[in-house]
Amino acid sequence: MTGIDDRCLSPEDAERLVRARWGIAGRAGALSSERDQNFRIETAAGRRVLLKIADPAEERQVTNFQTGLLLHLEKADPELPAPRILRTPEGATEIEIGAGVPLVARLLSFLDGTPLATVAARSPRQRRRIGERLGRLGTALAGFRHPADEHELIWDMAGAARLRDLLSEIEDAESRALAEAGLDRFDRVVAPALPRLRRQVIHADANPSNILVDPTDPDTITGLIDFGDAVRTVLASDVAVAAAYHLSDGDDPLGPVGELIAGYHAALPLRPEEIGLLCDLMATRLVMIVVIGAWRARHHPENRDYILRNNRTAWARLRRLADLDRQAVADRLRRICREETADA
Numbered sequence: 359m360t361g362i363d364d365r366c367l368s369p370e371d372a373e374r375l376v377r378a379r380w381g382i383a384g385r386a387g388a389l390s391s392e393r394d395q396n397f398r399i400e401t402a403a404g405r406r407v408l409l410k411i412a413d414p415a416e417e418r419q420v421t422n423f424q425t426g427l428l429l430h431l432e433k434a435d436p437e438l439p440a441p442r443i444l445r446t447p448e449g450a451t452e453i454e455i456g457a458g459v460p461l462v463a464r465l466l467s468f469l470d471g472t473p474l475a476t477v478a479a480r481s482p483r484q485r486r487r488i489g490e491r492l493g494r495l496g497t498a499l500a501g502f503r504h505p506a507d508e509h510e511l512i513w514d515m516a517g518a519a520r521l522r523d524l525l526s527e528i529e530d531a532e533s534r535a536l537a538e539a540g541l542d543r544f545d546r547v548v549a550p551a552l553p554r555l556r557r558q559v560i561h562a563d564a565n566p567s568n569i570l571v572d573p574t575d576p577d578t579i580t581g582l583i584d585f586g587d588a589v590r591t592v593l594a595s596d597v598a599v600a601a602a603y604h605l606s607d608g609d610d611p612l613g614p615v616g617e618l619i620a621g622y623h624a625a626l627p628l629r630p631e632e633i634g635l636l637c638d639l640m641a642t643r644l645v646m647i648v649v650i651g652a653w654r655a656r657h658h659p660e661n662r663d664y665i666l667r668n669n670r671t672a673w674a675r676l677r678r679l680a681d682l683d684r685q686a687v688a689d690r691l692r693r694i695c696r697e698e699t700a701d702a
Contacts, residue, residue, distance in 0.1 A: 369397060380446055382465075385399070394410050429451065470580055492597060507590040515598070515639060518544050555635075594628065612690060644679065
C-alpha cells in the first residue's frame with residue numbers, strides 16, 4: 359500500500375485499507391483536518407463511513423482515549439448524535455498500519471448533516487439545541503475516565519497561561535497587546551478560581567465546523583463531531599468554547615450567547631461560580647484562537663487557510679468582550695439560568 363511509510367495516505371490507499379480490514383468497498387474523498395488524515399468513504403449503495411488516520415505525533419494512549427470516549431458515549435447516551443466506532447469483522451476498534459512506528463486507523467460512522475459554519479441560518483431555537491446537546495454530552499461523560507484523559511493539550515483552556523510565550527507570533531502590536539491583556543486577566547481572575555470548579559472529560563471544541571445541522575431545517579442538530587481535542591479539564595470551559603462562537607456582532611453581543619447557555623443549563627445545570635466566569639472563559643478561548651492560529655500558520659503555511667479560518671471573527675469578538683462589564687455579564691447570565699431553572 360503506497361503512502362503508508364511516508365506517513366500520508368492517498369484516497370486509493372484509504373479505499374484499499376477499508377476494503378481489506380473492514381470489508382467495505384467504496385470511493386474515498388479526503389477531508390480537511392488540522393492534525394489527523396480523514397477520508398469519507400462512500401459505497402455504491404450510498405452508505406458513508408469516515409476513516410481516521412491518527413496524527414503520527416499523537417501518543418498512542420491519547421488515540422485510545424478518544425476511541426474509549428466514543429465507545430462510552432454509545433452506551434451512556436445512545437441517542438446522542440455523535441460518531442460511533444465501527445469494528446472490524448474480528449472485533450477490533452483500532453488497527454495499526456505501516457512499517458516502523460505504525461499509524462493508527464479507526465473507522466467511524468458518518469453523520470448526515472451540514473456543518474453549521476457553512477449555514478447562514480441562525481435562530482434562538484438552534485442555539486438552545488446546541489447548548490442542550492452539549493449539556494447532554496457533559497452528562498454522559500461525567501463518569502468516564504481513561505489513563506490518558508489528562509494528556510497535555512495546547513487547546514486546554516485551563517493551561518492558557520502557557521501561551522504567553524507565543525504572543526510574539528502576532529505581528530501587529532495593537533492586536534498583540536489585546537491578546538496579552540486577555541492572558542493577564544486569565545492569570546488574575548480565571549486561574550485562581552480553577553481549583554474550585556468541576557472537572558471532567560469534555561469535547562472542548564464545539565465550534566461551528568464541528569456541529570452538524572439538517573440542511574432543510576437548520577434548527578435540527580444532527581451531529582457533534584471531531585473529538586480530537588477531548589480532554590479532562592474544567593467542565594464550564596466546554597459551554598464557554600461553544601458560546602464564544604455565537605457572540606453577536608449586533609447591539610447585544612450576549613443575546614445569542616444567553617440562548618445557548620440556557621440550553622446547556624437546562625441539560626446540565628451550571629453552578630453560580632461557573633456562570634460568573636463564563637465571560638472570561640469565552641475571552642480566553644478567543645485569545646487562544648488568535649495566538650495558536652498565528653503560531654500554527656507560521657509553522658504550517660500549507661494549511662494556513664484552514665488554520666486561520668476563524669481568526670478575523672475571533673479578533674472582532676475579543677475586542678467586543680474587552681469592553682463589557684464582567685459583573686454585569688455575570689449577573690445577566692445568572693438571571694438567564696435562574697429563569698431556565700424556574701421554567702423547568
